[in-house]
Amino acid sequence: MNAFEYAAPRTLDEALAVLREHGDEARVIAGGTALVTMMRQRLVRPSYLVSLREVSGLARIEAANGDVRIGALVNHREVETSPLVRERFPVLAETFRRVASVRIRNMATVGGALAHADPNQDPPVTLIALGARVEIRGPAGAREVPVEDFFRDYYESALEPGEVVTGVVVPRRPAASGAAFVKFLPRTADDYATVAVAATVSLQPDGERCREARIALGSVGVTPLRARAAEALLAGQPFGADLLRHAGESIKNAVDPLSDHRGSAAYKREMASVIAGRALTQAWEAARAAARETR
């Protein structure tokens, strides 16, 4: 690993000032699970590290009206075990529970994982299906970007130079809705997924037909993807095997997997359709159950 200077400012404004001063040579560090690994491999060699650990106010999970805001410095394990997240978005707690191993979950932060923009991660998939937004602060002020628009390319995000992720906001779920996260993991429990799918389904007042569905997929492209064409097929329809098959075909066209040791591109394309079918089935069942309860 190369030698570097380390700063641990106490406010976000100080952190932004350090980033501005050192430009390209500085990198933000939070949990360090991704960055330190890359530094050890000498893939990246920042001469300045700006830690966000001492910055106050970034490590909270809080309710804001019906929404839930998760600070950038909250770690994966905290999301997994948060009573608030478990009550409002059990699918999100479950998704974070499935990331890597508990040791990594205790270190890796929500904001760091987003900024790392690794297309094989699980949380972005569920955050996209839930319609979450990334909170960003930079020299030009604060802004929000839908999670689905945040990832631009392989390990590249919408963050501009000098900007940092400050949190993620998950909006309230409609009544009569369900969500599911399904991770296809043929090797070991702490591996990246071969394909991961999150689906949300909300139902019309009849408690049967789909009002809106969202399907997001990970590990099947250079960024996490949203399968909009498949979602459009589902809107207004009652649940059925034919419908799922059509959606599955559409998903095969939406994904663009890379061949690697977790499977060939062709295999991942097939599995994306299979796993999406399972996620949709689970989400739809959960939505029906929720609809029955509210009646």
Next chain:
Amino acid sequence: MTFTQECAIPVERERLWDFLMDVPSVAKCVPGVEEVETVDAKAYRGNLRVQVGPIRLALHGTMTVDEQDRAAWRARMRAEANDGRVGGGIRARMSLTLAPGDGGTRLRIDTDLTILGRIGEFGQPVIKKKADALLEEFARNLGSRLQQGG
């Protein structure tokens, strides 16, 4: 890994061939290539800068032209380049073929690429996509340069 790429360049085959065989000039059309110098009639030395996400590579190496067959409109070359800081490098064998088509020339590139060292594991999955993006920009640069009277 091996892959084949094709692109159309809107100039006639003879002119494209002559331009492509002038390596230092062609190199100016390859995005990220810097400081190309001639070693001898067949070999050239230069730098290639590539960025993949947070990783910036500065590859330094040589390219050797093994075959120039104007009768068959085919050229073969190989490249060896290393990044001393990150630790790793590339070895590539490429074959260029020119065929008439679409009001200009179709350029076909067959590549056999090996990535060595630390950059291999990280970069392997996206090499084809990066190579496609590189070729697209190269074709655009080549087209506009030759149409300007290059």
